[in-house]
Amino acid sequence: MTNQERTAPLVRVAVAASRLGSLADPVVRILAVAFMTGQLLDAVTTHVALDSGRFAEANPIFAGPLTTHPALAFLVKLLLGMSVLTAALTVIGPRRRRVILGVLAIISLQAPLMNALRLAGVL
Numbered sequence: 001m002t003n004q005e006r007t008a009p010l011v012r013v014a015v016a017a018s019r020l021g022s023l024a025d026p027v028v029r030i031l032a033v034a035f036m037t038g039q040l041l042d043a044v045t046t047h048v049a050l051d052s053g054r055f056a057e058a059n060p061i062f063a064g065p066l067t068t069h070p071a072l073a074f075l076v077k078l079l080l081g082m083s084v085l086t087a088a089l090t091v092i093g094p095r096r097r098r099v100i101l102g103v104l105a106i107i108s109l110q111a112p113l114m115n116a117l118r119l120a121g122v123l
Contacts, residue, residue: 025094028089028097031098031105032085034105034108035085035104035105036081036082036108037109038105038107038112042077042111042112043077043078046066046074046115047074048119050066052119055118088101
């Protein structure tokens with residue numbers, strides 16, 4: 001067995017460990033939780049807003065499905081959020097991971113905040 005054949009599995013194991021180890025960073029964990037919390041809060045506030053009858057979905061991609069199959073549309077939205085988070089944890093390198101997750105968390109938390117302000121009549 002050549003040296004290259006012996007080191008190839010070690011490299012694969014190291015890459016897998018670094019991807020799984022991305023949640024070992026406490027900042028990454030906080031940002032990942034913030035992102036998913038924003039996704040869940042967005043789903044809840046959107047549901048409340050649509051049920052009030054005073055608002056309509058602004059996203060043209062989700063407007064139709066939210067009207068006809070709201071539970072399925074919310075499930076798809078949350079699955080998309082989980083897919084984005086998984087990609088950020090596995091595809092993005094450790095140097096950029098915190099920045100990307102920070103941006104995603106801010107964007108994710110902004111949507112339910114705007115929904116809540118609209119429901120309260122502030123906006």
